[in-house]
Amino acid sequence: SQKIEQNSEALNIQEGKTATLTCNYTNYSPAYLQWYRQDPGRGPVFLLLIRENEKEKRKERLKVTFDTTLKQSLFHITASQPADSATYLCALGGGYQKVTFGIGTKLQVIP
Amino acid sequence: NAGVTQTPKFRVLKTGQSMTLLCAQDMNHEYMYWYRQDPGMGLRLIHYSVGEGTTAKGEVPDGYNVSRLKKQNFLLGLESAAPSQTSVYFCASSYSIFELGTDTQYFGPGTRLTVL
Structure with a gap:
């Protein structure tokens, strides 16, 4: 099964x-692959989407890469700030399959 | 626009009790979803709907029922609550993937349910 x-x-x-x-x-x-941000006690919020034919996507201080050969996406936050502290979820989708979410990584930006 | 709203925010049930969680969206989205989120397990899809009057099972549908009588509302019911259903429940909605080719979802604030 997919993981x-x-x-x-x-x-x-x-x-x-x-x-x-x-x-x-x-x-x-x-x-396609999506990244969401989730703050404690709140629902996830959509940040960025990248499609399988795109290598890189940027939005302000955020950058996402998508390597379908390595089966990997990297999510970068440049010039990180304490306000960026949250849990970040990746989610994969395609065709008519429902989007599948990862468990998330908690990011803590230390002042 | 309020986006996606959920009622109630918190609830405590005893084993065997029933309840209904209400989700409402004002974005005219076709698709709506119910997830549960448990520590270490991420979001798991319970049921979803691709339009008014339709429902379908997700990954973990057992013990839950849903209804979508109106396009803007999606109800999640627990007929006989069990401690294993203690979780945080999120509702989400999205545009039709047929239109956008993706399924970017907008989430509600969640309902924290405890079953004793």
């Missing part, structure tokens, strides 16, 4: 540095 792996351990990073989160998947050929 999505995100680093379940929290990522601690100093303010101003670039945070890089990883999403790996197996037994799946997604047509």
